[in-house]
Amino acid sequence: MRLVLLGPPGAGKGTQAQVLREKLGIPHISTGDMFREAVLQGTPLGKEAQKYMESGQLVPDEVTIGIVRERLSQPDAVGFLLDGFPRTVPQAESLDEFLAASGRPLVAVLSIQVPGQVLVGRLTGRRVCSQCGANYHILNKPPHQAGKCDLCGGDLVQRADDTEETVLKRLEVYEQQTAALVGYYQQRGLVREVNGNQEPQKVLADIGLALGRDWG
Ligand code: AP5
Ligand code: MG
Ligand code: ZN
Numbered sequence: 001m002r003l004v005l006l007g008p009p010g011a012g013k014g015t016q017a018q019v020l021r022e023k024l025g026i027p028h029i030s031t032g033d034m035f036r037e038a039v040l041q042g043t044p045l046g047k048e049a050q051k052y053m054e055s056g057q058l059v060p061d062e063v064t065i066g067i068v069r070e071r072l073s074q075p076d077a078v079g080f081l082l083d084g085f086p087r088t089v090p091q092a093e094s095l096d097e098f099l100a101a102s103g104r105p106l107v108a109v110l111s112i113q114v115p116g117q118v119l120v121g122r123l124t125g126r127r128v129c130s131q132c133g134a135n136y137h138i139l140n141k142p143p144h145q146a147g148k149c150d151l152c153g154g155d156l157v158q159r160a161d162d163t164e165e166t167v168l169k170r171l172e173v174y175e176q177q178t179a180a181l182v183g184y185y186q187q188r189g190l191v192r193e194v195n196g197n198q199e200p201q202k203v204l205a206d207i208g209l210a211l212g213r214d215w216g
Contacts, residue, residue, distance in 0.1 A: 001024050001026055001079045001081075001107055001211070002079055002080055002099070002104055002105070002106050002107045003020075003024075003026075003080070003081050003082065003106070003107060003108055003109070003110060003211075004082045004085075004086070004106060004108075004109040004110070004185075004190075005017060005081065005082065005083045005084075005110050005112065006109050006110065006111045006112070006178075006181060006182065006185070007110075007111060007112035007113060007114070007196060008113075008114065008116075008119055008171060008174045008178075008179075009119060009123060009167065009170045009171060009174060010114065010118075010119035010120075010122040010123040010126075010167075011112040011113070011114050011119070011196045012112055012114070012122075012196050012200065012203060013030075013083045013084060013112060014030065014032075014033075014083060014135055015135050015200055016112070016200070016203060016204060016207060017030065017081055017083045018134065018135070019204055020081055020204075020207065021081055023213075023215060024079070024081065025079075026079035026080055026081050027076050027077060027079075027080050027081070028080075028081050028083060029068070029071055029072070029077070029080050029081065029082050029083065029085070030083040030084050030085075031059075031064055031067065031068060031083075031084045031085040031087075032083075032084045033083075033133065034067055034071070035049040035050075035053060035059060036053075036159075039053070045063070045067070048063060049063070053160070053161055054160060054161065054166070055166065055169065056161055056166040056167075056168075056169030056170040056172075056173060057169070057173060058087060058088065058173060058177060061088055061090045061091055061094075064085065064087075064091060065090075065091060065094045065095075068082075068085050068091075068095070069094075069098055072098065072099075078104070082095075086181060087177065087178045087181070088177050088178065088181075089180060089181065089184060092181055092184055092185075106190055107190075108190055108191075108192050108210070108211065109185040109190045109191050109192065110192050110194050110207055110210060111182050111185075111191050111192065111193050111194065112194045112196035112203070113193065113194070113195065113196055113197075114196040114197045115197060116171060118197055119167075119171060120164065120167055120168070120171070121139075122137065122140070123162050123167045123170075124162055124163070124164050124167060125137045125138040125139055125140070126158070126159065126162055127143075127147075127156040127157065127158055128156065128157060128158075128159060129149035129151070129152065129154045129155075129156055129157075130154050130155045130156070130157045131149060131152050131153075131154025131155070132149060132151055132152045132154060134149055134150070134151050134152075136149075136156055141200075143156060192207075192210035192211070193210075194206050194207055194210060
């Protein structure tokens with residue numbers, strides 16, 4: 001299965017991807033996670049990406065396209081779940097070209113939509129595990145023990161770009177540069193609309209229906 005998860009910041013792409021990767025047995029490829037890892041490691045890529053991420057801007061296309069091509073060239077990427085890529089029309093065109101050349105076109109694009117005012121609260125309340133990356137929310141999905149991950153016991157932290165100011169910038173950048181991709185993929189007959197403004201379990205069930213799988 002070769003899928004793209006498309007949706008604004010806070011739509012629940014990462015939350016759903018954590019479950020989908022297990023259910024579908026395909027790697028979860030998140031450009032945001034790859035950049036955050038590079039920032040943590042202090043690599044040249046991380047230093048470059050950090051400048052953009054901190055201010056809620058997109059990392060330049062040539063950098064982003066390069067890391068995705070490299071990842072999709074690895075042997076486990078026969079199927080994949082792309083999260084946060086593509087985010088611009090040039091990224092989408094480059095992906096189409098790359099996948100066509102290796103004979104593995106996209107199967108579907110899951111467009112997860114959530115009203116803007118809901119997104120701000122989701123993002124400013126999000127906490128992530130510093131060890132395993134699991135997602136939490138101070139109100140919607142609190143951990144059993146405050147500040148600690150249920151899965152691995154790691155410390156929960158707030159992402160540097162989840163302050164209200166940067167969140168608003170990211171939502172603006174989404175509207176300006178990424179929202180048009182819904183139309184781009186509609187023209188190619190790939191879009192499956194998913195209502196992301198409901199319980200995560202319901203969102204997952206709707207994704208299952210959209211993919212023709214009844215996993216409840
Ligand atoms: P990235 O990491 O991709 O961030 P994003 O797209 O802004 O999306 P988020 O990860 O914030 O949201 P999400 O949809 O995954 O939601 P989540 O499941 O966590 O990108 C970060 C930065 O990297 C970019 O700004 C850019 O600088 C750079 N970058 C990345 N990709 C790039 C690219 N292709 N090109 C250029 N630059 C790029 O959920 C959010 C919260 O809501 C959580 O707390 C969760 O618990 C809660 N929640 C989830 N689902 C529900 C639900 N159904 N009901 C209630 N709460 C929910
Ligand atoms: Mg995410
Ligand atoms: Zn953890």
